[in-house]
Amino acid sequence: MKTPTDASQGSERRLTARGRERREQLIAYATLRFARDGFHPTSVSEIVDGVGVGKGVFYWYFASKDELFIEILRAAQQDLRRTQLKAIGPTDDPLEAIEAGIRAGALWMAEHPDLRRLFEFARTDETFAKVMRSGQRQLVAQAAQRLSTAVEHGLIPPRDPEALAHAILGITNQLTMVYIDSAQRRPEELADLVVSICRNGYAGS
Amino acid sequence: MKTPTDASQGSERRLTARGRERREQLIAYATLRFARDGFHPTSVSEIVDGVGVGKGVFYWYFASKDELFIEILRAAQQDLRRTQLKAIGPTDDPLEAIEAGIRAGALWMAEHPDLRRLFEFARTDETFAKVMRSGQRQLVAQAAQRLSTAVEHGLIPPRDPEALAHAILGITNQLTMVYIDSAQRRPEELADLVVSICRNGYAGS
Amino acid sequence: MKTPTDASQGSERRLTARGRERREQLIAYATLRFARDGFHPTSVSEIVDGVGVGKGVFYWYFASKDELFIEILRAAQQDLRRTQLKAIGPTDDPLEAIEAGIRAGALWMAEHPDLRRLFEFARTDETFAKVMRSGQRQLVAQAAQRLSTAVEHGLIPPRDPEALAHAILGITNQLTMVYIDSAQRRPEELADLVVSICRNGYAGS
Amino acid sequence: MKTPTDASQGSERRLTARGRERREQLIAYATLRFARDGFHPTSVSEIVDGVGVGKGVFYWYFASKDELFIEILRAAQQDLRRTQLKAIGPTDDPLEAIEAGIRAGALWMAEHPDLRRLFEFARTDETFAKVMRSGQRQLVAQAAQRLSTAVEHGLIPPRDPEALAHAILGITNQLTMVYIDSAQRRPEELADLVVSICRNGYAGS
DNA sequence: AATGAATGAGTCTTCATTCAT
């Protein structure tokens, strides 16, 4: 019925330099607050007040609170994937690639505790779980691919590569959450720990 | 003229049989809805409507929505711990105990997908994270204790037992989430998978 | 997704005597304000403030502002139809019935200027036009039926009875609007005038 | 720097050819949307988006949304009156003039369904009712004048000419609304129907 | 124990309008 206005259009509106800045400012501040207080408990009012702009500004840049959150999630997922790919680089050794991937993932999580929290919440809210599943699928597929190759080359015992990939994800999430949020370990230490446990489990040599 | 202390006191009020039933009914329905739609998106109105009672009933049995949720969380955590302890039984073999604990944990998660989802959300909301941390601390302590023993006995290589415990938790959560919610594996299969990966990691024999 | 709450249920909720009173009070005041200031310009806040209750009360009794308006329209249309039928009574003479119908319609409009204004607006807003069309269809059908009978009996010259019914409606609306809102004529006078013009047009004897 | 009087002055600013075009474009599109969706539900944003210009443009050409609407109404009323006068031409026969006026009015309404809808709404909103009343007064006065003459010449039975004029208006509005919006009759047919009913009522020969 | 009614702060969102460029 109604022609959508403002940011509600599917395509992004053309923004000036100042506009792009404002947008980033809003995203940054919202990320902070969503991570600290939760998505639902953080109101749009608090966000615009925190940034020091009028309420309309928010809706000039984002179609809704949900859309902003989804955008944050998407960008973060993409950044994680890219960081990981860059870290792995052009290796031929599958085991090396796997380890590099795990390490890069753990480091990213350690260095982006806010985004990690958002991921965690998003998985629990059906509105955002969809987005998370799609992103996670890609992440897991990448890892599973490399694990599969390693199995074929006889470098690791045969086991469901997808399950392994998920296990790695679970370990990374949990250890990052516990040891980074409590500041008990530095990112590099943490990454080493994650790699070691992923590789050997509790009984491995 | 009755003193309207209601449920606000920490101690539970004395309830008739019917009262206890009502209370359970409310808890059960709320758990369902919190798991399906999320805690914040589910209103008290929806809960009482779903159960078919007036709004006052809710506040007769629970001091607040938050308190109800906390109670659900506490009871679930306790049930998980007890289930695990019972499954382990009076073994002397640390390795056996560890495996039994992991298996029991995975099974419990697989059989209580709603509660698992609530756990997941609760960890992301500062209001409930406190409760979760305390419960998780106990769970991890139990596991770490056994892992520590196994290390002392030379049954497994020396590694930070607490980190291992967390890793086990992470693997269990992640694999249960993925494979149970998507109905891809039966609980027992899933438990085997979790045990196997926890023990060996991806590279272990 | 969400189970509807409060008045959003299709069926009316069970109300106490006090509740029914409140409801009527809200309807009466809203009718007044919608008629005086227009539907869109009248906010729900103004309505509850005018009645002296909290904002939630409105949504306890009505699912939305739109629904309240539709209910007002429906009730008014029904009242008009019933008033007209009662006024016509069990006549055998078609001409008499037609005249009685016109007179009753004009009187009702003259005595309910607020509702007449609401009708007028409702016809111009696609959200409510549907409701209006359905009510008007019934009204016109009743009149057309009687006109058709009169034609068959040779009491009036043959002309499209439905068109005649609409013409009667148009005359009634317009003359009531002009002469009642400006207080230039009393309802009975007005009704006589409407009947006379409907019967003869400008050139008829 | 220029004094930013903009369109706020009563007198129109001097516009270039391109400017005049833009203005007409905005008026045309706004008319469309106001008629289709209603005045209140159509936002200025939607209008400028629909035309494909920035928001400032609107306020360059019009002092406000209300003013734009009033201008549309005024222009339409003027066009209707002029069309009617031109159709009547320099007749001496009052009856012929009356009929020509009715026919021209009905035709105009049939050919401008959007404007007819706007008229209808405008009458129900106190902000615009003033404008409508003034325009309608002129229209009715013209018709009443001719009816009065016809009465004096003994061409039609004596009846309040102003009331007759309003009745004609009511019939025209109602029949146009019903039969044009539903596309059941062509404008010329409709005009014939209106003339016939206005002349004879339902009982006239 | 339980209900219907009520509260009112708070939520997200819209929108007419203005302004700097």
Added chain:
DNA sequence: AATGAATGAAGACTCATTCAT
């Protein structure tokens, strides 16, 4: 002439909680 950005009051509606009965 025109644009993107900004304002902020106002809008409809929600909801945890309380209260009288």
